[in-house]
Amino acid sequence: MGKTIAFILLPLILITTSCVKKVEEEPPRKAGFGLVVHGGAGYINPGTFSPQKKKLYINKLKEAIAKGSGVLANGGTALDAVETVINILEDSPLFNAGKGAVFTAEGTNELDASIMDGKTLNAGAVAGVKHIKNPISLARLVMEKSPHVMLSGEGAEAFAKEQGIELVDNKYFFTEERWNYYQKVKKEKMKNETAGINLNSGQKFGTVGCVALDKNGNLAAGTSTGGMTFKRFGRIGDSPVIGAGTYANNNTCAISCTGHGEFFIRNVVAYDISALMEYKGLSLNKAAGKVVLDKLVKAGGDGGIIGIDKYGNIAMPFNTKSMFRGFSLNGQEPVIKIFKGG
């Protein structure tokens, strides 16, 4: 009789516990405030990356993270921290955003950016702007001062003028390094018309992004980019697409993406991570890993993401060789990493 009961009970208990395990407990709050930053995923080789150049990148990322962290430490909003950080990276020629934007197939610069407020789900984005020094700030104005989410091209620039934003000459975005790279790609392209999109797999992408959690528990995410070198003019990547390149929701996480934008759009990457957390109860780390290291890899989409959740947990997975990235939690010293190991 005792054996019979055990026979009946054991499988039931096993099923029951395996079932109950799925309901995850709310994890303890990891950080009161913090932020994560990326300067683009890509294919930099540790061997050929000069120490001088490495130092430039590390210092600029540290500067941006320290400024953003200061905003949060002083009780500033996650949105303010995100904008502050991205402004600094946009003003640097090191990254493919703002000043350092890459060139389109036609030899011009077209910039995209988006920002999202996890508290309200408000969002703003600009696509294909040519005369905006800080596209992330214009994206924020679209969010806060227009009834729209996404403005493109001349329409976005007309709105910028109305808002008192000074337009800069497209030449502002000229940097010798990007121009030389553009010329190189152009030559290769002329040699091999079919090379097309694969030309990009050898370069770093360089998009910048920031996600932040403020002292009030609010999340925000922002992304800014010059797009792909030799992109067709008018091409819109994932960076200004809410749900693809940028997403923030106080209930789940804030995400900013970098990589081969077309794959990020088709896979709705930023929102997919949030959905896996909300609907399947995955942790930020597991959800981000599932999307970047499994789904995107299977689809052939190169890149990475940064994320922070409402508890201050962070994630920075990427499926390329390198991703400029760093973080600071609770106002601590910024930590910067570039390659897989660090």
Added chain:
Amino acid sequence: MGKTIAFILLPLILITTSCVKKVEEEPPRKAGFGLVVHGGAGYINPGTFSPQKKKLYINKLKEAIAKGSGVLANGGTALDAVETVINILEDSPLFNAGKGAVFTAEGTNELDASIMDGKTLNAGAVAGVKHIKNPISLARLVMEKSPHVMLSGEGAEAFAKEQGIELVDNKYFFTEERWNYYQKVKKEKMKNETAGINLNSGQKFGTVGCVALDKNGNLAAGTSTGGMTFKRFGRIGDSPVIGAGTYANNNTCAISCTGHGEFFIRNVVAYDISALMEYKGLSLNKAAGKVVLDKLVKAGGDGGIIGIDKYGNIAMPFNTKSMFRGFSLNGQEPVIKIFKGG
């Protein structure tokens, strides 16, 4: 002893069955092939909508659905059916897409469209085109003939030229009805500068869309629109945004949206329905209802969606007064509805 066993067993059995219930069985295939079409959600009053006009809409929707259904019946792809249906609605002045596009604040016409292949997750979109008679066909060319997903403005039109698409004069999109409505909105706007976005709540939106399931079990979705009357030029709504206005995935469903685009972008509506099906095991009907009748209503986002899943189940929820919609399954006679009752 018997009682003790029952005491232990009963709660365990209850937990176990409530747990097992969540794993839904694959429902029987409802239709071998079929499609659903919308001609926009809005605020048409049954009382003021003339029988003559109603007949025009019903006949045009029937014509489009019958043509698309014929494509599927003959073994054509879901993508072909979606493009065929939307071309017919784009060529009609009745809908806010193609020929019947509404006017921007500047009195011009700017069109958006997107299409997605549920088999491959390939997608194509165009935003802010002014000289393309059938934006959905250009979106398909972007998907099939370019390495990009989303092209905007003049860049999209340069690509169209390369592909041999004839550009039309922007005047092609002039229709007296839309122009009169634009003038009316302009007057009201001048009277009340703060009216802004609310001007749109009184109009029908008129975006068109189609989702289809073909005989091979492949899903596709497409959406085409002239946007909001009096939208700021350069504004991009949800229609060309993959994940927001359009999404298709053979594993879940195909979705096309219509409504106040800003809310659809912020809520990643089309992909959210797919995610609720994939990650929470909801049926298409429950997932679509949750998003359109609960989440969007709470957010204040007016509109509706059409969807079809891999089993041929369909959904057509909307939270406005009206939505032009219809469907045909297995080649049967098209069914058309406009208001809540039908």
